[in-house]
Amino acid sequence: MSWDDALQAAVATTKAPAHFGWILKLSKGDTGGGYLLWMLARSANASLYDAEGNVTLDSPGVKDAVRYMVELAKRASGPGALEYKISDNFSLVNSGRTSLTEDSAAIVAAAAADSPAVAEQLDATFMPRRERVGNLMAGISVALPKGQNAEDGRRLAAFLFAEENYIPFLHTIPLFMFPALKRADNPVFYAQPTIARFRNVVDVTLKGLESASLPGMEHGINPYAAQIFNTHIIEDMFQRILVDNQPVDTAIGTAASAMTTVIRDTKRRLGKA
Amino acid sequence: MEGTITAPASRAHCEIGRRVRRLSAWADRRLFILFIAPGFVCLSAVIFYPAIYNLVVSFTDASLVYPSTSFVGIDNYSDTVADPAFWRAALITLLWTSLSVAGQLLVGLLGALALEHVTAGRAALRLALVVPWAFPSIVLAFDWRFMLDPLYGVANHLLMLLGLIDAPAAWLSQRPTALPVLVLMNVWFGFPFMMVSLIAGLAAIPREQYEAAMVDGANFWQEFRFITLPGLARIMATLVILRTIWVFNNFEFVFLTTGGGPVDATTTLPIYAFNIGWIGYDLGRMAAVAVLMMAMLSLILAIYFRVLRAAEAAP
DSSP states (O other), X not given: OBHHHHHHHHHHTOBTTTBEEEOOOOOTTSSHHHHHHHHHHHHXXXXXXXXXXXXXXXXXXXXXXXXXXXXXXXXXXXXXXXXXXXXXXXXXXXXXXXEEOSOHHHHHHHHHHHOHHHHTTOOOOOOOBSSSOOOBOOOOOOOOOSSTTHHHHHHHHHHHHSHHHHHHHHHTSTTTOOOSSGGGSSHHHHTSHHHHHTHHHHHHXXXXXXXXXXTTOTTSOOSSHHHHHHTTHHHHHHHHHHHSOOOHHXXXXXXXXXXXXHHHHHHHHTTOO | OHHHHHHHHHHHHHHHHXXXXXXXXXXXXXXXXXXXXXXXXXXXXXXXXHHHHXXXXXXXXXXXXXXXXXXXXXXXXXXXXXXXHHHHHHHHHHHXXXXXXXXXXXXXXXXXXXXXXXXXXXXXXXXXXXXXXXXXXXXXXXXXXXHHOTTTOHHHHHHHHTTSOSSOOOGGGSHHHHHHHHHHHHHHHHHHHHHHHHXXXXXXXXXXXXXXXXXXXXXXXXXXXXXXXXXXXXXXXXXXXXXXHXXXXXXXXXXXXXXXXXXXXXXXXXXXXXXXXXXXXXXXXXXXXXXXXXXXXXXXXXXXXXXXXXHHHOO
């Protein structure tokens, strides 16, 4: 599915004021705008910043992704896009208010539990592509610095990854957690009823994981990503465009400048300047 | 012989007695220290220590992310004062505080005066009107968010039924409506405190004054202007001071509803400080903003006290 296909589907299924094709989550209290822009920029073979930490927000690929999201917001997102956070995805889908959304597997899982009639209508596919698909992976890790609980943490990790515990652990919230170990990728994992029912969602997600990276980490682990997304520079940029009608180029310039400051400060503190 | 022995002993006893009396008088004069000490220690722990620590941090580049901290002089202050967003936030904070406090006082006063004239079910009504004050702000903020939601919100539904709007509006994400709606929410949340306090104030005004006014043929507005308002002046002044401090420093209501947006339309100083410290991880600059906020609030209250003193001194 291309960007244009997704936009057409979103616009065609928009029935304002009750139903919208793709309600974006652009609240400044969350990272919904930043994550989606990163995915779309990746699909245009672009990045928000390069491996050295140079901001590339004004590259053609990112600019196209920004314009695409602005069009989506204006034509298929409705008036609430600037208020919604990523967590609002669940209620937006469960109430049948949005046709398309990102973050499919977890959303389908919640709908299957809370709104089965809606869940029956749901399926997943890859994110819209331009040059490629930009897949975002959310990885949860446990850091164990020196402290009293380090040994307990190691024991917990060993317990969770133990053969007899790992798949039951993944099944505690089906479609939220996927096998990180090869041995868990087996029929026992797929036999869980929700996973079996939404097998295509699982397959698409696992296929996507093969080419996914953590947001902002496509060039490798770096200290900038968390600060770039958590400072909500991207969401602020979209709000300036959509609320203040600021020209896209101007808003991107302001955001790029803010991003450069964040990265410069990070480099200075790490002695990389 | 006995006398020669007794006399020095007696003198010694007297001397000891004098010393004990002097000591107990000295202790008596300083007994208040003993009573004040626990309170002073508690205050030092919860107010003086954090305030002084905050002041020290404001001159450093302390960060949530990096362990090392160094002295940066007045850089945090000069960066903050040079930031146009800080002055925008200060202006929004003044608007948010003055409109909220004025609204709360007005509605609280109206509620108190109205309740004075209610005879049946007064206690139940008073209890019902205090409800907003009784709930945690996180519950109220989310309730309002849901009520104002452009997709699910009952507010849009009712306004459309009444023909006041054509289509659902995003009240919290449009520049012209976001701050007024927040103020409205805050007035609703804060007026019960004003109302309950003013009811107590009304009860303290001697009835004889109203009876005398009635005999003199005063109407409602004259009673209100010359008896009720002067009678409530002191309590209203205290309420305004307290609420000004609370609303000026209020963080959770704005954060939980708009988060400071759209763009910066509702970014008050506490939200600005939060964004710098907890989102930008710059604790040093956040501490500098907190010090500047304290200075601003002190200035506002100093002006307010001066005006009050002038009003009280006036004939």
